[in-house]
Amino acid sequence: MSFESEVVALLPVLRRYAHALTGNAAWADDLMQDTAERALNRRLKWRAGSNLKAWLLTMLRHLYIDQLRKQHDAGGHGSGMQWRDGEAPREQVDGLLLRDVQRALYRLPIDQREVLLLVGLEELSYQEAAAVLGIPRGTVMSRLSRARERMHSLMSEDGAGEPKQPVLKVVRSPR
Amino acid sequence: MNDDPAVDAPIDDEPYRQALSALVDNELSPKECAALIGRVAGDPSAATRISSYRAQNSALKALFPAGGGAMAPLLIARRPGWTARAGAAAVWLGCGLALGLMAGWLRADFGERPSFASDADLAYAVYAPEQRHAVEVPVADEQHLLAWLSKRLDRTLSIPSLREHGYFLLGGRLLPGPNGPAAQFMYENASGQRLTLYITAANGRPGAMRAMHEANGQSTYYWVDGGMGYALSGRAAREDLRSMAVDVCGALGGRPEIWR
Numbered sequence: 001m002s003f004e005s006e007v008v009a010l011l012p013v014l015r016r017y018a019h020a021l022t023g024n025a026a027w028a029d030d031l032m033q034d035t036a037e038r039a040l041n042r043r044l045k046w047r048a049g050s051n052l053k054a055w056l057l058t059m060l061r062h063l064y065i066d067q068l069r070k071q072h073d074a075g076g077h078g079s080g081m082q083w084r085d086g087e088a089p090r091e092q093v094d095g096l097l098l099r100d101v102q103r104a105l106y107r108l109p110i111d112q113r114e115v116l117l118l119v120g121l122e123e124l125s126y127q128e129a130a131a132v133l134g135i136p137r138g139t140v141m142s143r144l145s146r147a148r149e150r151m152h153s154l155m156s157e158d159g160a161g162e163p164k165q166p167v168l169k170v171v172r173s174p175r
Numbered sequence: 176m177n178d179d180p181a182v183d184a185p186i187d188d189e190p191y192r193q194a195l196s197a198l199v200d201n202e203l204s205p206k207e208c209a210a211l212i213g214r215v216a217g218d219p220s221a222a223t224r225i226s227s228y229r230a231q232n233s234a235l236k237a238l239f240p241a242g243g244g245a246m247a248p249l250l251i252a253r254r255p256g257w258t259a260r261a262g263a264a265a266v267w268l269g270c271g272l273a274l275g276l277m278a279g280w281l282r283a284d285f286g287e288r289p290s291f292a293s294d295a296d297l298a299y300a301v302y303a304p305e306q307r308h309a310v311e312v313p314v315a316d317e318q319h320l321l322a323w324l325s326k327r328l329d330r331t332l333s334i335p336s337l338r339e340h341g342y343f344l345l346g347g348r349l350l351p352g353p354n355g356p357a358a359q360f361m362y363e364n365a366s367g368q369r370l371t372l373y374i375t376a377a378n379g380r381p382g383a384m385r386a387m388h389e390a391n392g393q394s395t396y397y398w399v400d401g402g403m404g405y406a407l408s409g410r411a412a413r414e415d416l417r418s419m420a421v422d423v424c425g426a427l428g429g430r431p432e433i434w435r
Contacts, residue, residue, distance in 0.1 A: 012242035026413030094230035101234040
């Protein structure tokens with residue numbers, strides 16, 4: 001497969017990840033487009049044989065962070081919460097209501113959300129996720145573990161939406 | 176999820192929690208795995224975690240299926256040099272996407288915003304709220320409007336229809352711009368929301384469609400093609416505006432094979 005067709009084949013993956021990260025379909029489309037364009041224009045920087053998916057996800061993430069920062073500087077939406085698309089289906093998967101999972105996902109701090117999505121959704125190995133995020137493998141492990149525990153506790157709350165107890169239990173600052 | 180509070184109490188032992196995560200992700204060595212299994216066997220809260228973490232993964236996959244939803248057509252601009260040169264416009268098709276090759280993409284200024292995009296954004300902000308003078312020439316005079324603006328921009332213009340999206344042409348006006356005259360066409364839908372299509376000469380390199388989003392909800396999608404800059408501005412939901420911009424671009428680009 002040529003480089004271009006491999007990139008094209010991964011576009012749905014980029015779009016899915018961007019959608020999950022931003023919670024906004026149109027923003028995801030923009031990010032996918034920017035990433036694809038950047039990838040095609042920087043193909044010389046691509047080392048054949050290395051993980052193309054991780055390379056593309058890394059680029060997408062940098063673009064996302066740039067855009068978040070610009071939006072923040074422009075006095076726009078900072079937290080990302082506002083960008084959530086409408087309600088998720090009420091459908092249940094493995095005993096979890098998707099709506100509750102979606103709600104909990106966007107209550108995670110962004111650094112926890114991205115590691116959870118890279119490993120839990122995109123099925124990257126810890127090593128690959130560490131490369132995408134530019135952090136040590138050990139940090140991937142601790143963030144991921146915090147993300148999952150936080151999701152777990154958010155969803156154990158009644159309906160996950162309006163918790164009876166304060167949501168924050170024990171929050172240690174990372175590192 | 177579980178009625179027994181002991182089972183659901185937070186696990187404060189961080190390395191233990193990390194190991195449970197790693198078990199779910201198949202990241203443990205056989206030795207670590209064997210050691211952990213022994214501990215988990217006598218610990219219902221660990222079993223709860225493992226099934227909860229697994230359920231989270233499945234739920235995320237259900238929430239965000241790959242290839243879910245219709246793929247918007249994409250225009251990817253590229254620098255000349257890697258295969259065919261400019262002019263030999265090849266098209267790749269994949270996943271409902273078209274990657275068009277375009278000439279003249281240089282480099283370095285990735286993401287730099289051409290001035291016409293900001294001008295279009297500003298012109299929208301100025302004229303869209305106008306009640307009595309939203310346009311100079313109303314749609315009743317469409318032939319005149321087209322002839323006049325085509326003459327001033329020195330190019331045969333056409334006005335794409337946005338009826339499918341519920342927007343109807345109100346008319347247009349001529350505006351001054353740094354690269355000569357600019358045309359602004361205004362559309363309105365049944366609830367009074369307005370869009371503008373801004374067209375002017377642009378020296379920029381042909382490129383992919385880009386977006387700028389203002390904090391007030393106003394967005395502009397813009398692109399350059401054939402020496403002209405185009406911008407669609409409005410306050411519609413991003414996804415709606417984007418798909419309209421794609422349609423407009425297809426209708427105006429003169430090279431729909433790049434888009435479809």
